[in-house]
């Protein structure tokens with residue numbers, strides 16, 4: 611068995627990591643770390659996991675508590691991993707980080723979008739960007755992976771195979787996310803009364819995920835996120851000006867023919883098809899009237915947009931079956 615420690619285990623992504631580990635043949639969570647919920651038994655923090663992990667409790671992190679651990683997952687608020695990474699690296703552990711701390715190429719880019727100086731710029735180049743469908747060879751065997759953000763995963767998977775067919779400076783991404791994307795903290799914007807029966811655009815022109823999309827797509831992206839009145843799921847509708855008539859659906863089908871978690875279809879995808887699964891559903895069109903390409907992606911922000919992607923990366927890093935522990939089946943209705 612591979613012994614796993616989870617930083618941020620008491621959060622939404624932490625719960626999802628544990629849920630997926632419960633059906634993983636090799637990953638065994640042994641240490642769970644949190645902040646305000648440290649000291650509580652797991653069954654008090656995430657009752658839905660009580661039967662799977664009866665003996666576990668949430669602790670406060672201390673480096674010596676990683677003794678005997680093989681793999682570390684971190685699902686912490688941005689800015690924390692860059693302060694802890696050196697301790698994890700010194701122990702030569704496999705490390706998959708989901709915060710944004712090690713996703714971008716440079717400290718300058720991080721400071722531009724996250725509005726604070728990076729605390730470990732010397733480590734940035736050691737992390738591999740974690741979307742297996744675009745970066746599998748580098749993730750396989752890597753020790754340090756920065757798993758991609760939820761919105762970027764949807765837009766990058768929808769557009770990357772189409773990038774040669776469009777002007778990369780013309781990309782527009784409009785994406786709607788379920789409220790779990792904002793984490794479990796209580797905020798006015800995510801309060802039931804705010805989100806119920808409501809649809810809101812936010813982060814206009816400034817959302818930090820723009821940088822990640824531009825890094826992976828090599829273009830300019832106008833990204834507008836929206837908060838949708840649903841629990842989970844992201845639907846990303848992406849556009850780009852085509853160089854000429856093309857068949858984007860065929861390009862997607864061709865790019866993802868052998869991918870275990872990507873389904874390409876003519877049918878416009880729904881978030882509900884992906885709930886609880888590591889699947890991404892895609893479609894695309896060429897519009898001869900406007901000369902634009904349109905691509906749509908649906909995924910579960912907590913699975914392919916977070917915990918599922920982390921496990922998919924860890925499977926590759928550790929030489930396991932890439933699909934281990936990751937059901938491809940969504941829960942619908």
Ligand SMILES: NC(=O)C1=CN([C@@H]2O[C@H](COP(=O)(O)OP(=O)(O)OC[C@H]3O[C@@H](n4cnc5c(N)ncnc54)[C@H](OP(=O)(O)O)[C@@H]3O)[C@@H](O)[C@H]2O)C=CC1
Nearest residue numbers: 618620621622623644645646647685686709791793794916
């Ligand atoms: N939710 C999503 O869909 C996605 C989230 N992410 C990213 O993953 C990370 C976690 O997200 P999510 O699970 O939603 O967030 P939550 O707010 O639900 O959970 C945050 C976790 O971090 C812990 N934590 C908070 N502050 C500290 C601290 N100072 N020291 C140690 N631990 C701390 C919390 O502990 P405690 O509860 O005990 O206080 C909790 O376990 C974030 O970076 C987020 O941006 C990325 C993709 C998708």
Ligand SMILES: CC(=O)N[C@@H](CCC(=O)OP(=O)(O)O)C(=O)O
Nearest residue numbers: 709710759760787788789791792
């Ligand atoms: C609905 C919602 O609020 N979503 C979050 C993005 C999700 C996330 O956790 O961001 P990372 O992938 O960078 O970690 C937001 O827009 O800030």
